[in-house]
Amino acid sequence: MRVLLAGATGTLGTALVAQLREAGHDVLGITRSARGAARLVAAGATPVVADLMDGDALLAAVGGLRADAVIHQATAITGMPMFHRNLHATDRLRDQGTAHLLRAARKVGAHRFVTQSFFLGYGYRDHGDEPVTEDRPFAEPGQGRAFDVHMRSMRANEEQVFSTPGIEGVALRYGMFYGPEVSTWTLMDMARKRLLPAVRPAGVVSLIHIGDAASATVAALERGTAGRPYNIADDEPVAFDTYVGALAEVAGAAAPMRLPAWMLRATPYMHALMAGTRIRISSERAKRELGWTPAYPTYREGLPTCRRP
């Protein structure tokens, strides 16, 4: 297929360009910068220079191009978000950005649209020990105003993709990324400086290695069923303090210092992520329907691939 990929220069996008090409697909990669365009050319993709938030400019940039499918992987998150406001630009990319990209999809003649989504759309709270499947309610309001802004955009993202006539829409609810990439290295650097605490009581999160997130995306592009969301995470949800300890160990750092969870209350988003949420998502549907399996079934196999080169 010929694929128009937004977020092609990002962490996931970079792995995805390589895997899409390996699978025999052609990639038109969207970036806002000349530097991004040069990187895409070096990776064997055709650059399309455009800002997703400027719908008319995006339509102009794709003028004359043809594609079979569109993949949305654009985000404006930099580093680990601490405050709700750190997510607002990404919220807009999931709402207006998706709307603009759907218009671009129609213009280039694409009939498939795979969009990123996020496991915490199930809610930043304690989900207990049962695996959370795609049948649970997703991105519901009612968690308080600050969270509802993110929920509204996650819902808008998926609903638009599922309901646009002529588009076979698929959403991938990825777990938390880690891999041989900048955000993971930053966490390891923080661990070395003892700036990454083990917070107790700890939350529980579902992780996914960036290479496995990319392979799931290729599988969803090729085999995902229209109108279906898929959870994409590895096989072993992990307590956040255990994960922080494992990151420190791989980084060669001393054991992280302990911090009582209440001390994170000044950074509410971080508190919700590291302490307030316990969620074990099930990726059985993706395994069954997409024929996908993670190469790194747990962070124990995956983290050793993450050392800075």
Ligand SMILES: NC(=O)c1ccc[n+]([C@@H]2O[C@H](COP(=O)([O-])OP(=O)(O)OC[C@H]3O[C@@H](n4cnc5c(N)ncnc54)[C@H](OP(=O)(O)O)[C@@H]3O)[C@@H](O)[C@H]2O)c1
């Ligand atoms: N990180 C996680 O743990 C996680 C978990 C679940 C889901 N996700 C989602 O998965 C997706 C991929 O994340 P990532 O970590 O690979 O992202 P990333 O490394 O931060 O990359 C961001 C990408 O988005 C592009 N972008 C940002 N704003 C844009 C705009 N206005 N117009 C066009 N392109 C724009 C950037 O392109 P240029 O800078 O080249 O323009 C870049 O390619 C995101 O949608 C994210 O929300 C992430």
